[in-house]
Amino acid sequence: MWQNAHDPYSYVLVEHWETQDHLDAHGKTPHRIDFNDTVNGYLKSDYEEHHYNEIPR
Numbered sequence: 001m002w003q004n005a006h007d008p009y010s011y012v013l014v015e016h017w018e019t020q021d022h023l024d025a026h027g028k029t030p031h032r033i034d035f036n037d038t039v040n041g042y043l044k045s046d047y048e049e050h051h052y053n054e055i056p057r
Helices: 020-027 030-040
Strands: none
Touching: 020 030
């Protein structure tokens, strides 16, 4: 979890998933659904979700 250095109300959560299938399965778990519902109750606007691919070394 990262907090924006210029906006204390802006955060970034970075997660690393081995595959898209793993991420999709995680999104369907009860604790993830509960987390999402809880977080959305505090937000003033929808959050943005971005997906990136790791660059091999």
